[in-house]
Every structure is written in structure tokens, then in C-alpha cells.
Amino acid sequence: MTDERPDEATDPLVSVVVVTYNSERTVGETLSSLADQTYPDDRYEVVVVDGGSTDGTAGLAGDHGAQFHVVEGGTIGACRNRGVDVAAGDFVAFTDSDCAVPSTWLRSHVDRIADADDHIVGVGGPNRPFPSDPPFAKLVGSLQGTVFGSGGSPQSHAIDRVREVRSVACCNVLYDASIFDAYRFDGDINVGEDAEFHFRLSEAGHRFLFDPAIAVSHHLSPTFAAFCEKSRSYGYAMARIQRRHGKVIRWYSALPSLALLGGSVAALDDLGKRRLRNVPLLALSFLLVSGYATRQVYRDRHSGLALLVPLMLAAQYGYYGLGFLEGLLAPDPVPQELP
Known part of the structure; x- marks a missing residue:
């Protein structure tokens, strides 16, 4: 950890939740990036919630000193709820097990939400392909940056200013933990659980701040077949x-x-x-x-x-x-x- 601030004792405690399932190939990269934060190391915890992996995901979580919890056969929504249940933080952040966050990720999120209005329940940002990803994955990222590729969804569409939005992606979000006193993810939903959760929040008048400067790297579809299958699963989930x-x-x-x-x-x-x-x-x-x-x-x-x-x-x-x-x-x- 680096760049400790003089007033670090006043920094709120943040719980970072990473949902996994057979993520041995990528979760080490995720956890390594979370271990290298400029945020004080005694002011955040990392919680890995697993849906019942059969690979080496649990061992990697242990190697990185993360808490590890299992929801056997659990959906993504159920695993997110377990993470909320065990979180001790004033804020709860989520990133995915195929992402890597910049070293300033937590600091940027906490600073952005510090002076937000009461109806703001969280902060989110975009996700971009890894520099090391194959050319097709980078092409997917660029396509999603267009309005026709993303449908205007802020987590993908190229927005160049901080603005209020109704939804962000759960691969890059920080919530005020108090929102979970009244709302939870739908435990029956495995794809699109964040869209459904944020829809209920927006119907109640809550909003997010989208900051284009707080970006995470995300392994996008590496092949045309994977791209097609993901599009189909998103359509099914939204219906x-x-x-x-x-x-x-x-x-x-x-x-x-x-x-x-x-x-x-x-x-x-x-x-x-x-x-x-x-x-x-x-x-x-x-x-x-x-x-x-x-x-x-x-x-x-x-x-x-x-x-x-x-x-x-x-x-x-x-x-x-x-x-x-x-x-x-x-x-x-x-x-x-x-x-």
C-alpha cells in the first residue's frame, strides 16, 4: 500500500466484494490489483464470495488474504447478498473476478461520493478491455463505446463528464452501505441482477454518479462465438x-x-x-x-x-x-x- 494520507484515520471503512465462480484464471489479477490500493490498508477489507467453484479459486483467495465465503450453487444475486451480509464497511464496493482496478480506485470512489447529495446511493465508472486482451476483445470494447453498441448504457458508452445516472455496472461500483438496510439484490437472478436492483432503486428516486475517470479493466468477449452467446444471455435476462x-x-x-x-x-x-x-x-x-x-x-x-x-x-x-x-x-x- 502507498500514499497514506495524514487524515487516513478519518477515512471510512470500505468492504470490497468480489463474486467468483471457477475464476482461477483471472481472479488472481483482480485480487492483486485490490492489494495495491492507495487507500489505507487498515480501512478496507476484501471479501470473495464463491458460487461453488471446483477449481483453484479458493486457494488464490487465501493466498491474497481475502475473506472467502461459499454460496453453493448460488446465483450472482445471491452471492452479492452474502457479500453484503458479511461486509463491515460504511461503503460496499463491487468488482468482478475478471477485472483489475487501478491503484486509486477506492480513493477515487470514496472522494467522489463524499460530497454527493442524499439521493445519490453510489458511484460507478466505465469498464475497458485489458491492454493485453486479444484484438477482438478490444474491438468489442470500442463497439460498446458507441451509442449503437451499448444502447447508451453509461458503463460502456463513452461519456466524458461526471453525471447522474440511473444504473451502473456492478464490476465497478461503490454503494453507501446504508442502502442495503432497505434493498437487496434479487437472489433468483444470475444475469442482469445489477440492472434489476438499480431499477428498483431508481423507481424509489435514488441515483448514481457516473465518473468516466474511474475505469476498470475488464476481460471482454475474446471470440465472436462468446460475443454472440453473451448478447443472447443479456437479452434473455432483460426479458x-x-x-x-x-x-x-x-x-x-x-x-x-x-x-x-x-x-x-x-x-x-x-x-x-x-x-x-x-x-x-x-x-x-x-x-x-x-x-x-x-x-x-x-x-x-x-x-x-x-x-x-x-x-x-x-x-x-x-x-x-x-x-x-x-x-x-x-x-x-x-x-x-x-x-
């Missing part, structure tokens, strides 16, 4: 969450599914009338959108791989839309009896 609440959580979440259905109807209409009118118009619209995103990605990466952006956008929208439809149509799980 399930919105079904649960009976409300639209993010206005853009249904657009990919509507585009898939609308495109199919338009193609069938052209086929039935034996003429091409609708499909060329749709193709032109997509080319304009993907061309704009390609230009932004190229300006960021200066790589010919930016030419893959149209294919990536088509896959992202298509798989997200498919997942969303699956989530809307899937039967609700049968409630399990408690012992």
Missing part, C-alpha cells in the same frame, strides 16, 4: 426481469426483437408481392447505422478490424433479440419448496 416487474426497465431492450420480427414481416411481404421494396430500405437503414458505428470504432482503434463492425452489430442485435424473445416466451420456473 425475464421485465416480465417479473411488468414494466419496461430499459426502453431500448425490445428494439432488437421488434427489428427481427419487423424484418421478417417485411421480407415476407416483398416475397408475397414478388417485388423488392421493404428489404432494400431496411438494408440501407442498417448500413447507415453500422457505417456510423464503424467510423467511430476505426477512430478509436485505427485498425482494419473495424470493418467487422457491421457483422458484429448484426450478430449483437440478432442474438440479443432472439434471447429477449426466448425470455418472454419461456415458462416461469416452478417454485421450490423450502425445507
Whole structure:
């Protein structure tokens, strides 16, 4: 630890929670970055909550001196709740087991929230690919920095100023611990648990501060197949969450599914009338959108791989839309009896 401040005794205690599951390959990097904070080492603790790993995750947590708790078979939401339960801090921070945080991470979060208004319950920031990640992962990061790649989601979209937002990503967030006296993550949710939790907070009038300067490194999808699968899982999760609440959580979440259905109807209409009118118009619209995103990605990466952006956008929208439809149509799980 470095850069201890003269008034470090007044610094609030922070509990950092890292949720893991078979994270042996990456969690060591996460915990090493948390051990190298400018925040006083006696004013924060690191808590690892594991969903029942079968690899060497537990040993790595022990090697780094982190508390280790297991929620066997637990969802991400349930593991986050266990972390909150055991946290002793005035603030609770979360990062993921495939992330690395800068040395000023805790200091920046605590300083940012110190003078925040009462309706601010937390601080978050963006996540960026690791410099050592493969070229495709970096391309994913640049695509998510565009409005068409992220849907305007602040944790990915390139926002250049501190602003209030309704939601941030749990791979880079610090909460005022008092918020957990009245709210918890939904323990039944494994993907999108942060979006669902923040939706309930925003409905009650709470907000977050988004600071673009507090960024973490995050291992993004390294392959096209992984990118497609993640898009599908996000779409499925968002549909399930919105079904649960009976409300639209993010206005853009249904657009990919509507585009898939609308495109199919338009193609069938052209086929039935034996003429091409609708499909060329749709193709032109997509080319304009993907061309704009390609230009932004190229300006960021200066790589010919930016030419893959149209294919990536088509896959992202298509798989997200498919997942969303699956989530809307899937039967609700049968409630399990408690012992």
C-alpha cells in the first residue's frame, strides 16, 4: 500500500466484494490489483464470495488474504447478498473476478461520493478491455463505446463528464452501505441482477454518479462465438426481469426483437408481392447505422478490424433479440419448496 494520507484515520471503512465462480484464471489479477490500493490498508477489507467453484479459486483467495465465503450453487444475486451480509464497511464496493482496478480506485470512489447529495446511493465508472486482451476483445470494447453498441448504457458508452445516472455496472461500483438496510439484490437472478436492483432503486428516486475517470479493466468477449452467446444471455435476462416487474426497465431492450420480427414481416411481404421494396430500405437503414458505428470504432482503434463492425452489430442485435424473445416466451420456473 502507498500514499497514506495524514487524515487516513478519518477515512471510512470500505468492504470490497468480489463474486467468483471457477475464476482461477483471472481472479488472481483482480485480487492483486485490490492489494495495491492507495487507500489505507487498515480501512478496507476484501471479501470473495464463491458460487461453488471446483477449481483453484479458493486457494488464490487465501493466498491474497481475502475473506472467502461459499454460496453453493448460488446465483450472482445471491452471492452479492452474502457479500453484503458479511461486509463491515460504511461503503460496499463491487468488482468482478475478471477485472483489475487501478491503484486509486477506492480513493477515487470514496472522494467522489463524499460530497454527493442524499439521493445519490453510489458511484460507478466505465469498464475497458485489458491492454493485453486479444484484438477482438478490444474491438468489442470500442463497439460498446458507441451509442449503437451499448444502447447508451453509461458503463460502456463513452461519456466524458461526471453525471447522474440511473444504473451502473456492478464490476465497478461503490454503494453507501446504508442502502442495503432497505434493498437487496434479487437472489433468483444470475444475469442482469445489477440492472434489476438499480431499477428498483431508481423507481424509489435514488441515483448514481457516473465518473468516466474511474475505469476498470475488464476481460471482454475474446471470440465472436462468446460475443454472440453473451448478447443472447443479456437479452434473455432483460426479458425475464421485465416480465417479473411488468414494466419496461430499459426502453431500448425490445428494439432488437421488434427489428427481427419487423424484418421478417417485411421480407415476407416483398416475397408475397414478388417485388423488392421493404428489404432494400431496411438494408440501407442498417448500413447507415453500422457505417456510423464503424467510423467511430476505426477512430478509436485505427485498425482494419473495424470493418467487422457491421457483422458484429448484426450478430449483437440478432442474438440479443432472439434471447429477449426466448425470455418472454419461456415458462416461469416452478417454485421450490423450502425445507
